[in-house]
Amino acid sequence: MTRSSPAAASSTASLTSGSSSTPAHAADTALEATSARALGEFIRAHRERLTPLAVGLPQGARRRTPGLRREEVAQLCGVSPTWYTWIEQGRPVSASADALARIAIALQLSRAERAYLFELAGERDPAEPTPSAADAPAALLATVGLVEAPAYVLDRQWNALAWNAQAAELFVGWLDGSPQDGRERNLLRFTFTEPTARTLIVDWETRARRLVAEFRADSIRHLSDAPTRALIDALTAESEAFGRFWASQDVGEREGGVRAFDHPRDGRRIYDQITFKPAHREDLKLVVLVCG
Template sequence: MSEPSAPSSREAELGAFLRAHRERLTPADVGLPPGRRRRTPGLRREEVAQLAGLSATWVTWLEQGRPVSMSARALTSLAQALRLSRAEHGYLFALAGRPAPRDDAEPAVPPALLASVHAIAGPAYLLDRQWNALAWNAAAADLFVGWLDPGSTERNLMRAMFLSPTLQALVEDWPHRAARLVAEFRVHSLRHAEDPPTRALVEGLRAESAAFRAAWASQDVEERQGGRRGFHHPTRGLLAFEQITMVPPAAPGLMLGMLLPTAG
């Protein structure tokens, strides 16, 4: 490995991050005997290397800000050795210039997040990775006929948007909104595109809906954004809302949608 004349800012930050987290741990934290008296706080570099199954030289060079190329597996082992949280794990990968590790487990839904849906005055709903509705409030059930109302059985937003005539009649400018929804779903589901539930959803809609098939084939991508949303409600007439979409930090695989009434 070549040694640089001066480390880059990111390499220096990576070294400082690793050193700070190493110094926070005690041997007891990781199941090691206390050993001889320590002149500095925390674990020794050799102990971190042992726990991670890495070279002590690599750990030293990383802390010194040298450009050591690390595989995703090695970074994960280092994160586990340092007992990093999920956020810290992702930050380590970002500092190392690596994509964040993929989490195949379905994220748990924090109870406070579920409760927040019902605490919102306007229509609100919580979606999972495949955009199945996990929770929604009474205002959302009243607004989204053909999807969240008591008489509907299809709780997947994508399937309802393309297969429910009632929801299609509700949504103002349905052709544009439906195509936009597909472009947004393509971005949101990218990390889990090969998961069996996601593949089954896409393949099923391609088989059942010509409109979805055409929108999916267009390869359009859009970030999920807010903005005005209009609805032709069967009993309340034309309604307008400002949509806000959030990805909860505590459950990054989920998505919270809220609609705030507007003047029209």
């Protein structure tokens, strides 16, 4: 995103306040205003907590307000005082990821505070590392072996990083076989390209559609990452059903609930699914299927 000029922002404000706006447009504008106001309040609160000495500036004359002045933060960030003031005032001006990063540094935000800043702005932090499977916490991977129910760990592309014997026995065609056999164990690829998935998963059409909606919501922050993009493109080319579900633009939270399977040996199995996300690694998931 690029920063809006004062003139552009003023023009935007006049357009969105017109009486000809539709109710839907008015609702969208109100939501944007609420988000912008929350962002401005957060930045202002942290500016007021800093002293000039904390950022290497002279104390100067007596101050009427606590903390740094807006002009001082703008100077530290390398942005115009007007633009920074408008951000604090909650005006609907655009803030690029680079500008937000400079604000985070100038305000000396902690890691959690910086993450919150970017969430409020709807931007991805350029300093956020791209986790790999090798970075998965060893304790998380070991946890699946301690669970007596079927359990597995998924990465951000929904590749299985670890699973226990119960999961391997249940998911024929996906998690069975040796972990060292070199097979790709992606949940989406199994669901849409492995014929056994259509017989194993009860009500396959409904579950598969729901799975795609959940993946769209889950992957929104890294849709442009090469591995995620490659997976989506490959599945769209290989599976008519995946392409159709993905094109529908459905979005859904990853939910628990009843999961039914027709196992080739044991017949109908019914579980309650529970999904956990570890702290500091929300791109990973521990999925447990508890007997209902």
